[in-house]
Structure formats: C-alpha cells, structure tokens
Amino acid sequence: MKDLELLTDLYQLTMMQGYLQHGYEEKGAVFDIYFRNIPNGGGYAIAAGLEQVIEYIENLRFTEEDIEYLRGLHMFNETFLKALKDFRFMGDIDAVPEGTPVFPYEPLLRVKARIFEAQLVETALLNLINFETLIATKAFRVVTATGGGPVAEFGLRRAQGPDAGTLGARAAFIGGCQSTSNVLAGQRFGVPVSGTQAHSWIQCFPSEIDAFRAYAQTFPDECLLLVDTYNVLKSGVPNAIQVGLELEAQGHHFLGIRIDSGDLTYLSREARKMLDAAGLYHAKIVGSNDLDEHTIWAIRAQGAPIDAWGVGTHLITSKDTPALGGVYKLCAEEENGVYEPRLKVSENVTKITNPGIKKIVRFFDKAGKAMADLIALEDENFVEPLTIFDPVQTWKKKVLTDFTTRDLMKPIFRKGIKVYDLPSLQEIQAYAKEEMDTLWDEVKRLINPHRYIVDLSPKLYNLKQDLLQRISEQVNEVKASPKIK
Amino acid sequence: MKDLELLTDLYQLTMMQGYLQHGYEEKGAVFDIYFRNIPNGGGYAIAAGLEQVIEYIENLRFTEEDIEYLRGLHMFNETFLKALKDFRFMGDIDAVPEGTPVFPYEPLLRVKARIFEAQLVETALLNLINFETLIATKAFRVVTATGGGPVAEFGLRRAQGPDAGTLGARAAFIGGCQSTSNVLAGQRFGVPVSGTQAHSWIQCFPSEIDAFRAYAQTFPDECLLLVDTYNVLKSGVPNAIQVGLELEAQGHHFLGIRIDSGDLTYLSREARKMLDAAGLYHAKIVGSNDLDEHTIWAIRAQGAPIDAWGVGTHLITSKDTPALGGVYKLCAEEENGVYEPRLKVSENVTKITNPGIKKIVRFFDKAGKAMADLIALEDENFVEPLTIFDPVQTWKKKVLTDFTTRDLMKPIFRKGIKVYDLPSLQEIQAYAKEEMDTLWDEVKRLINPHRYIVDLSPKLYNLKQDLLQRISEQVNEVKASPKIK
Numbered sequence: 001m002k003d004l005e006l007l008t009d010l011y012q013l014t015m016m017q018g019y020l021q022h023g024y025e026e027k028g029a030v031f032d033i034y035f036r037n038i039p040n041g042g043g044y045a046i047a048a049g050l051e052q053v054i055e056y057i058e059n060l061r062f063t064e065e066d067i068e069y070l071r072g073l074h075m076f077n078e079t080f081l082k083a084l085k086d087f088r089f090m091g092d093i094d095a096v097p098e099g100t101p102v103f104p105y106e107p108l109l110r111v112k113a114r115i116f117e118a119q120l121v122e123t124a125l126l127n128l129i130n131f132e133t134l135i136a137t138k139a140f141r142v143v144t145a146t147g148g149g150p151v152a153e154f155g156l157r158r159a160q161g162p163d164a165g166t167l168g169a170r171a172a173f174i175g176g177c178q179s180t181s182n183v184l185a186g187q188r189f190g191v192p193v194s195g196t197q198a199h200s201w202i203q204c205f206p207s208e209i210d211a212f213r214a215y216a217q218t219f220p221d222e223c224l225l226l227v228d229t230y231n232v233l234k235s236g237v238p239n240a241i242q243v244g245l246e247l248e249a250q251g252h253h254f255l256g257i258r259i260d261s262g263d264l265t266y267l268s269r270e271a272r273k274m275l276d277a278a279g280l281y282h283a284k285i286v287g288s289n290d291l292d293e294h295t296i297w298a299i300r301a302q303g304a305p306i307d308a309w310g311v312g313t314h315l316i317t318s319k320d321t322p323a324l325g326g327v328y329k330l331c332a333e334e335e336n337g338v339y340e341p342r343l344k345v346s347e348n349v350t351k352i353t354n355p356g357i358k359k360i361v362r363f364f365d366k367a368g369k370a371m372a373d374l375i376a377l378e379d380e381n382f383v384e385p386l387t388i389f390d391p392v393q394t395w396k397k398k399v400l401t402d403f404t405t406r407d408l409m410k411p412i413f414r415k416g417i418k419v420y421d422l423p424s425l426q427e428i429q430a431y432a433k434e435e436m437d438t439l440w441d442e443v444k445r446l447i448n449p450h451r452y453i454v455d456l457s458p459k460l461y462n463l464k465q466d467l468l469q470r471i472s473e474q475v476n477e478v479k480a481s482p483k484i485k
Numbered sequence: 486m487k488d489l490e491l492l493t494d495l496y497q498l499t500m501m502q503g504y505l506q507h508g509y510e511e512k513g514a515v516f517d518i519y520f521r522n523i524p525n526g527g528g529y530a531i532a533a534g535l536e537q538v539i540e541y542i543e544n545l546r547f548t549e550e551d552i553e554y555l556r557g558l559h560m561f562n563e564t565f566l567k568a569l570k571d572f573r574f575m576g577d578i579d580a581v582p583e584g585t586p587v588f589p590y591e592p593l594l595r596v597k598a599r600i601f602e603a604q605l606v607e608t609a610l611l612n613l614i615n616f617e618t619l620i621a622t623k624a625f626r627v628v629t630a631t632g633g634g635p636v637a638e639f640g641l642r643r644a645q646g647p648d649a650g651t652l653g654a655r656a657a658f659i660g661g662c663q664s665t666s667n668v669l670a671g672q673r674f675g676v677p678v679s680g681t682q683a684h685s686w687i688q689c690f691p692s693e694i695d696a697f698r699a700y701a702q703t704f705p706d707e708c709l710l711l712v713d714t715y716n717v718l719k720s721g722v723p724n725a726i727q728v729g730l731e732l733e734a735q736g737h738h739f740l741g742i743r744i745d746s747g748d749l750t751y752l753s754r755e756a757r758k759m760l761d762a763a764g765l766y767h768a769k770i771v772g773s774n775d776l777d778e779h780t781i782w783a784i785r786a787q788g789a790p791i792d793a794w795g796v797g798t799h800l801i802t803s804k805d806t807p808a809l810g811g812v813y814k815l816c817a818e819e820e821n822g823v824y825e826p827r828l829k830v831s832e833n834v835t836k837i838t839n840p841g842i843k844k845i846v847r848f849f850d851k852a853g854k855a856m857a858d859l860i861a862l863e864d865e866n867f868v869e870p871l872t873i874f875d876p877v878q879t880w881k882k883k884v885l886t887d888f889t890t891r892d893l894m895k896p897i898f899r900k901g902i903k904v905y906d907l908p909s910l911q912e913i914q915a916y917a918k919e920e921m922d923t924l925w926d927e928v929k930r931l932i933n934p935h936r937y938i939v940d941l942s943p944k945l946y947n948l949k950q951d952l953l954q955r956i957s958e959q960v961n962e963v964k965a966s967p968k969i970k
Contacts, residue, residue, distance in 0.1 A: 007647050009639060009666040010680030018682070018703040024689055031685070069672045075707070115689060123666075126642035127650055134645075154494060157611035158808040160619075160653070162492050163646035165612055181494040181608075187554045195495030197503070199829055200516070200815045204509055204600060218503040222560070230830060230956070261831060313808045322807035323643040323798045330685045344684055345715060346746060471715070 001055040001128070005062050006069070008123040013070070015119050017080040025083070025116040028334030030357055032107035033129055036350055039137055039321035040293075043449030044101045044439060046140055046432055047108050048171045049132030050412070051098065051422055056124050057089050057413065083116070090416035091117050094409045096360065097423070099136075099174055099432030101439055103454045106360045106375060107409065108133070108326070115333075122328045131164065132171040134324040135316065138293075139175025140436060142311050144444060145293035147300060150308045152194050154181035154288075155316025168316045174428050177315075190425050196222065196258070202229040208236065212243040216252075223247055224255040224286060227271070232262055237271045241278045248280070256284035258310070264289065265304040272305040284308055292319065293446055329353045343467045349392070354460065355467055360408040361457075363400055370438045371400060373408075376457035388455045398453065486540040486613070490547050491554070493608040498555070500604050502565040510568070513819030514600040515842055516607065517592035518614055521835055524622055524806035525778075528934025529586045529924060531625055531917055532593050533656045534617030535897070536583065536907055541609050542574050542898065568601070575901035576602050579894045581845065582908070584621075584659055584917030586924055588939045591845045591860060592894065593618070593811070600818075607813045616649065617656040619809040620801065623778075624660025625921060627796050629929060630778035632785060635793045637679050639666035639773075640801025653801045659913050662800075675910050681707065681743070687714040693721065697728040701737075708732060709740040709771060712756070717747055722756045726763045733765070741769035743795070749774065750789040757790040769793055777804065778931055814838045828952045834877070840952055841945060845893040848885050855923045856885060858893075861942035873940045876949075883938065 019025045038045055062084045070076050070084070091113020102108055108129055111118045143151050153172040159165035162184075169177075169185030179194035180186065186193035197215055205211035208230055216223045225243065227236025237257065244254035257275075259267050264287045275283045287299070288310030296309060313319060331353060332339040341355035354375060361374045361382065372388060384403060390396040412420040423431065442450035456464065504510045523530055547569045555561050555569070576598020587593055593614055596603045628636050638657040644650035647669075654662075654670030664679035665671065671678035682700055690696035693715055701708045710728065712721025722742065729739035742760075744752050749772045760768045772784070773795030781794060798804060816838060817824040826840035839860060846859045846867065857873060869888060875881040897905040908916065927935035941949065 001647070004647055004669070006669040006672050007641070007650065008668055009641060010668050010671075010678045011666065011682055012680075013668065014680060014704060014707075015682050015686045018686065018700055019689070021703050022690075022699045027689065029685070029689070066672070070668075073671075073678065075704070115685075119683075119685065123642050124647070127644055127647060130643055131645045131649075156492070156494060157608050157813075158615055158810065159612055160616045160645035160802065160807070161648035161651075162486070162489055162609070162612060163648035164616075165492065167646045181496065183493055183495050183498065183555075184489070184491040186495075186558075187491050187551070193495045193558065195497075195499060197500050198496055198604075200514070200600075200604065201500045201503065203815050203827055203829065204504070204512065204514070204818065205507075214507045215503055218506050219499060219560070222499075261833070261836070313810070317645065317802075317807040319807055322645070322802040322804055325643065325798070328642075330688050333689065342688055344688065348746070351746070 001052045002059045004056055004124055005060055006066055007127065008120055012119050012122060014075065016116055017076055019116055019119070020080055020083055025114060027115050028112065028339065029115040029118045029330060030110060030112045030332035030339060031118050031122065031328050032331050032354070032358070033109040033125060033326055033328050034105050034107050035324050035326045036104050037325060038104060039134055039318060039324055040141055041447060042137065042141060043443040043445065043452060044103065044137070045133055045324070046136040046175055046436070047096045047100045047102045047133055048098045048136035048174050049128040050095050050109070052128045052132065052167065053095070053109065053125055054412065054418060054420070054422065056128065057093070057121065058418065060087070060089050060121070062087055087120070088416060089113065089117050089121065089413070091413065092411070092415065093413040095412050096408045097410055097431065099428045099435060100408055101435050103373060103452055105354060106373060106454060107358055110357070110409065112357070126326050126328055130324040130326040132167055133326070134318045134321070135168045135171035136175040136432070138315055138318040139172040139177050140432070141293045141446060142296065142315055143176035145296040145300070145446060146309050149306065150178040151176070152179045152181065152308070152310045153177045153315055154195070154310050155312035156182045158313040159316045165316065170425065172315060173425060174432055176429065176433065196224045197226055199226065199229045202226060209239040209242060212239050213246070216243050216247050220247060220250070220252040222255065223252070225257050226260060227257045228259055228261045232259060232267050233270050237274050241274060241280060244280050244283055245278060254280060254283055256286065256307070258286040258288060260288045264306065265299050265302045268304045268306050286310060288312070290314070297446060331355055332357050341463055341467065343464065343471070345468065345471055352468070354456065355463055356460065358460065362406050362408055363403045364406070364438065366402055368438055369440060370452070371403065372398065372453035372455065374455055374457050375460060377460050377463070380457050380459055388453070391456045391461055486537045487544045489541055489609055490545055491551055492612065493605055497604050497607060499560065501601055502561055504601055504604070505565055505568055510599060510601040512600050513597065513824065514603045514815060515595060515597045515817035515824060516603050516813050517816050517839070517843070518594040518610060518811055518813050519590050519592050520809050520811045521589050522810060523589060524619055524803060524809055525626055526932060527622065527626060528928040528930065528937060529588065529622070530618055530809070531621040531660055531921070532581045532585045532587045532618055533583045533621035533659050534614040535580050535594070537613045537617065537652065538580070538594070538610055539897065539903060539905070539907065541613065542578070542606065543903065545572065545574050545606070547572055572605070573901060574598065574602050574606065574898070576898065577896070577900065578898040580897050581893045582895055582916065584913045584920060585893055586920050588858060588937055590839060591858065591939060592843055595842070595894065597842070611811050611813055615809040615811040617652055618811070619803045619806070620653045620656035621660040621917070623800055623803040624657040624662050625917070626778045626931060627781065627800055628661035630781040630785070630931060631794050634791065635663040636661070637664045637666065637793070637795045638662045638800055639680070639795050640797035641667045643798040644801045650801065655910065657800060658910060659917055661914065661918065681709045682711055684711065684714045687711060694724040694727060697724050698731070701728050701732050705732060705735070705737040707740065708737070710742050711745060712742045713744055713746045717744060717752050718755050718759070722759050726759060726765060729765050729768055730763060739765060739768055741771065741792070743771040743773060745773045749784050749791065750787045753789045753791050771795060773797070775799070782931060816840055817842050826948055826952065828949060828956070830953065830956055837953070839941065839945065840948055843945065847891050847893055848888045849891070849923065851887055853923055854925060855937070856888065857883065857938035857940065859940055859942050860945060862945050862948070865942050865944055873938070876941045876946055
C-alpha cells in the first residue's frame, strides 16, 4: 500500500489548511474507527486490514508531483503545501489485531495525533479497514456453511478492481479460506494459490476426453477435471472416470472433478455414485457456481456429497452487504495539554458517539468462552462480581463472576514509530480461528444469530450521559453559539 | 494499471503450460467479454474500463521476481517459465468505446490472439471492465434521479479498496458525476475534486459559529457549510446564515449549506425558507446521507429544494448489484489457418454463447434515436427494409426502415500495437451523455424500464442453431468422446 498519500478526501486537505491557518494544527485529537451494523445479517465481524494500514502510514510522504498537482487546484497556499511536503505521521495508533472478532461500536482502531495528521489519514484507514474486515467476515460465514470443507476463493474477475481482488483474497484467507485463484495475492501476501482448468481448455481440444488426458499428462498429481463443458453425467463424469482410472493405473493419485453448473445436489449425488462404482472412492467432488453461504448450507442440508467449494462473486464482493459502514469519529481533544472527551450528538440515538479514550475488555468464562465485551475508559479495571448493563435498555443487567479478561486493543504506533510485530498471514488465520472458537455457536449462526453482549462500562456510560446533558442544555439555551464540549 | 501481470487466476497459467506442452500455444482463439444481466434492475449499462485495459496490455511483462515466485510453486516447468519471460501480447483487441450504452450479450471487448496470450489476459480484463462498467452505469442512474442536479461522488472510505475508490471515481465521472472527493482520482485521471469540511472541523472549534467563520475566512469563495453537527434548524442553519451574510457583506459569494443527516425533505424545506428569509436566495442546499437513486428520486418527488447531491457508499459499491457478471467466452478457434466458430452449450439456455467473430450494429431512426441493436457476424451488411426477430421468441418480429447504422466496436490493438487514440476523460463523459441521449427515456427508467431490443442477425442465429444441433447429436450419440465443434 504505497503511493497512497493522495488517497484521501479533498475535505481532509481543506480542513488541514484551515487548521494550519487558525493555529489548530498542533492540537491533539483522538479518533475511533468503529462500525454500527454487522454485515450479512450476522452476529460478528472479523477485524482485518491492519497490515495495510501500517504500510500506508509508514509510506506516507508527499512527492513533488503531489504538491504540484495540489498547487494546480488553486485552493491551497504555499504555507500549507510546505507543511505537506514535510509531513510525517508522528502520532499513536492502537488497534485490535487482525483476526479478532469484533462487534458494533467497538473501536477497531484509534488514532491519537495532531489533528493535522489525524485528519489526513481518516479516509485511507477507513477504506482499508472497512473492506478487509468485510471480506474476512464474509469468508468466515462461507467457511462456517461448508462445515469445514475447504473453500477456494476465486472471485478476482468480479472483484471491484485489482486491489479488491488482491486484498480481498488476503482477507478471505484470514477468514478461513484455504486458497485463492489470484496469483498476485499469492505473490504479495503468500496466500496459497489453486486452480486447474477452465471450459476454454476443454473446448480447445478435439474432444473432452482428449482435453482431460492432456491435462492429466501435464499435471498428473494435481488432476482435478472440470466436467460440465458438454454434459456432466453423460459426458464429463464418464470421461473423467476413464482418465482418472488411467492415472491411477500409472500410479498417480486422481484428485477428482469440479462441477460448475447445473443443480449441484443432484449432479454431485449422481457423480458420486458413478465415481464410487468405478472404484474411485477417494476422488473428490468440488462444487462451484454462484455460491454463497446460504446456498452451500442448503446444498449440504440436502446431503450433496461435495467435498470442497469454489466461491467467487458473493465472497469477494460480500454481495449481500458490499460495504462495512465503518466511521472515524472524534472522541477526545487536547485542551491545555489534557485530552478532554468529545461526543457528537445526532437525532438518531444510534449515531451518538462514545466519548473519551477507550479500550475493549473481553470477558471469558472458565471454559474460555467469550461472555461479553465492555467498552471502557483506558484507566478502568474490573473485579468480580461485576454487574454490566445494556447501554440503551439499562434495566437489562448481567452479573459476571469467575471471569478472566483480555484487552483487545494493542499499541501499533507510538510517536510515529511502529511498536507492533506483524504476525504472518498464516498466524493471523490461525489466531482468527482460535478467537472465533471462543464465541458460542449461537453467535455464529448464519441467520438470526444471538446478539453478543457489548456494554459500556458504568464510568463511560455516565460520562456519555453527562456530556449529552450539557450539550442539550447549551443548544437549547443559546442556539449553539457558545463553547460546546 | 501497471505491475498487474500476476493479476490472473492460477488456472490461466496451468492451462498455458498445458497448451505449450501439447503444441496448442500458437493456435489462434477469439474470446468475447459480455454480460448477461443488466445491473440495478435497469435498462442499460455504460461501457467503461477500456483505458485501464489498454494500460494493462501495454505493460504486460513478467519480471524476474514473478518468474521466481512461480518457480517456487513447483507446478511449472522451465520451458513454460521461459515462455512467460518472453511474453508480449501480440494479438488483436476490439472494443466498444468507453461511455457507450451496452446491453446483455453484446461483446464489449473481443480478444483475438494465440490462445497462450488470450488465456492469460482474461482475468484482468474482466476485473477492469466489470467494475468500471458497473460504476459508470450506477452513476448514470444516480444522475438521472437528480434530474440534472450535480452529483459529487464521495464514497472512497466505503469503496472496496484503494483501486475501487479511484477507478470508481473515474467511472462515476464517465457516468455523469460532476466531481469526486478522492484526490488520488483527481491526480491520476483528472476527475474534478470537491470537498469542504467534516463534522470534526466543527467540533474542533469552541463553537459552531467559530468553526463556520474560520472556514469562511480560509475559503471565502468556496464556503459551503455543514450544518448538522449539533442541530440543523436550531443551530446549523442560523449560524450558517449569519456567516453567509457576513461573507456577502465582504463582497464574497456564499455557496450555501450541506445537510448530512435527518430527513432531507423536511430539513431542506425549512432551511430553504430560512435562507430565503435572510435574503440568501442564491445559497445552495447540498444533500447527502446514504443516498441512492431511489431515495433521491423520492426526496425530489416530495419537492425537497436540494440543489446538489453527495453520494457515497451506494454509488461507489453499486450496493444493490455489487458485481457485473461479465464473462469471457471462446467464440472462435483457428483450425488450419481459418477461424471456425465455437459455442459452449449449457442446460441453461441463457448461458449458451454466441459463436463466431461478431460485431454490434446499432440502428438509429431519422430523429437519431436508437431503435435496436443487432449482434451480427463481422462481414454482414444490412439494407432496409430489415426484418429482425427476437432470438428466443422468434415470432416477435420488427421491420426496420429509414434507418442509419453504426458499428459499435472499434479496433484497439492490432498485432499487439495500439491503434486507438484514447479520448480524454472529459471527452468520454461528453460522449456518454450524447450516446445516452439517443436512448428513449423508457429505456432509462430507473425501475421496470422498457427492454431495448438486441437481436441476432439471421446469419448468426442460423449459425448458432446449426452448431447447437450438431453438438446435441454428438453428445447423445457418442458420449462426447469424438471431435466436437
């Protein structure tokens, strides 16, 4: 993620020039990234995109060409352009590690920096976190639906541009996919790549069996044959069986077949019978064709003997929810050297922000299952028995005992220096799986999941109420012209 | 679009190695890119992405690092890796120019090349054409809904990665948006950029009016004020009016206000009254907040006095249809130096491909309105009166008279050399507008549009029927083992 210094909204730059002109550029500000709604009607999201954020921050420099372009817009003065030229990110960033299950209103990432810096990075950070979190989440849903059958991500041709295909393949791997078709994602991120042949291969040869034999000859130990170019049951499967038996007779292991059209339940059952009748019990059946988690679930519920899955468009675009609505909201501001909590009101109660510099504390029971999260202020500690309550329906209480806790957010940058050791992609995938294992199955149900409890600490709740009260009084009394905090 | 040589599906590479091993690499093949369904329930799509395709093709080289990575996969032999190292695209490409309205089954782009080359480029070409066409189409829908009120695209933070935000901004401009918030899209593609201030600006100052005054001071002639940080009607609009009057008194032109939350109909009507009562008749009202074409249409139908629109997530992700299902299908193959038409059958009749090397002929009436398109074979000419018929419901006929015609596809590459002069982005936008003006409003209706007629020429229709007949006979008779054409 290099050369992205101009991947920002113009208003970040106009505001930065304004801060500079009015002497606010050194003022410290703290922003949270969080989302309000879980995508795909699900019960969780899986944080991803932090590695790209780190790379973006570390490479954040304005080139001469950038400055020249901005000068040509005739909106910016030379003082500001000079400040951009010298720009380095010197702030602090905290974030939840990639692969962590996260929930609405939890800060996935926090930026504490001069407002001049914090403002600039908003757009790129949201772009990266929103998309990868979205796809990691969708991937875990798809993998959940297969019940463990491996999933190959192959949506690149339908992805929303090259980055979407490549970052999406990375995120899908974090969410539990086994491989991607995208070779660039393999090269850049080390995602395992997979793929065999397309219909055009079959069409290129004089006959289907010629095409199958040719493929078997070139890749004798990786021979998975696409059987739906002409007719799955009349032609594709019989030809594949013939070539499979030839391969096995030569001492190779025949991998199996892929069915990419038609009714996967019916075709896979018939194909399984034919493969078994030929003695090819170990040959796998791979299913693909516009699949998502719901179709996979339904096909499996009908007993389709599909061993592995290829998933494209629905996964790489998160088709049913193609955007995670992550936002970047001011939660504290420096005032005479002290960070004062800030809050944005809204007619819509779900859009009111949580003030102050916060952390996320996850509470685990003795068996290691996650019971609830508290969004709390940075300096809070919790002892049992702890009574927590819903921040809207405050009469809904729960007493937590016998728990262990974990702070989810980790320091990533301190004064512009990275202080975080990036795990490998394989480690992130393994961590995501472990962390998802701490959630109850009820929370992971694909439809109508149980809502995981995320409450505010009493201290944060009270701070928020106080601030709301003060703002409301000020707006009503003096039409918002006085100092509003 | 550089360094994308590995932006391909692994199976393209495995097939390429197979073609090479079996002596098929020099065989000529022709592939069409087309889609089957119009996105967003609409009546048209607008082709886009060609400029990026051209850049991709011109930069298609494998580096030492690429070869090293591929070697490390232990799937590829040295003969193949050597062939990749020497790889240059030497084929022909024809395509419809960006900004052209297009319809299902029409070839947006055709590749005629050695199969070794044609196979490699499939994935990247689909990725680029699918996404930009999708967003140009969505943008035109949004612009249609505003009835001419300018639209600023500002979805970068919710776009599916950096490229999606940047290529999306380009495509949205082609579709008729006036500007983007994405500065990188401005720098790379010359899309006009726009933006003023966010809620965080307002929050950073001691009071809302202080924030407004500060902005007005920094950008006195580009002062559009965001009025919903505290309370639109009690605080934001009165403060904006005060600052607007101050600006006007100083001889500046006050641009107006932006409302980013709450009910846009109610708030814009009340705000308009307040602005008018203050004599700020010319001050504009900009509306934003999770808008799409349907919400904009509904708000306008209620008479909301909104002059300009900011559209984010729904536009940049084409949220209701986040993928154009463009495919890349073999339509002809070289056989003894002659290109023979090819066709892929499917149980699903809509998935049967159109064989042969084709062109798209658009028929215009005397008033210049588009009456129908014919997908035809390359060498066909049409004279009036011409009877055309629906390729499925063949009894549905139409006689065309008094027409002029235009071939939509243009030569882009010949033997690997670009033979096409790229228009500027501004020219593409103007061309798209002109071309869309040739369509009847009925085709451009946002919901339940009239279906534009796209038929097959009689010659193409007959060729397709003949091939289908022959394949069906062969599959039934000999289970697909003989030569199938």
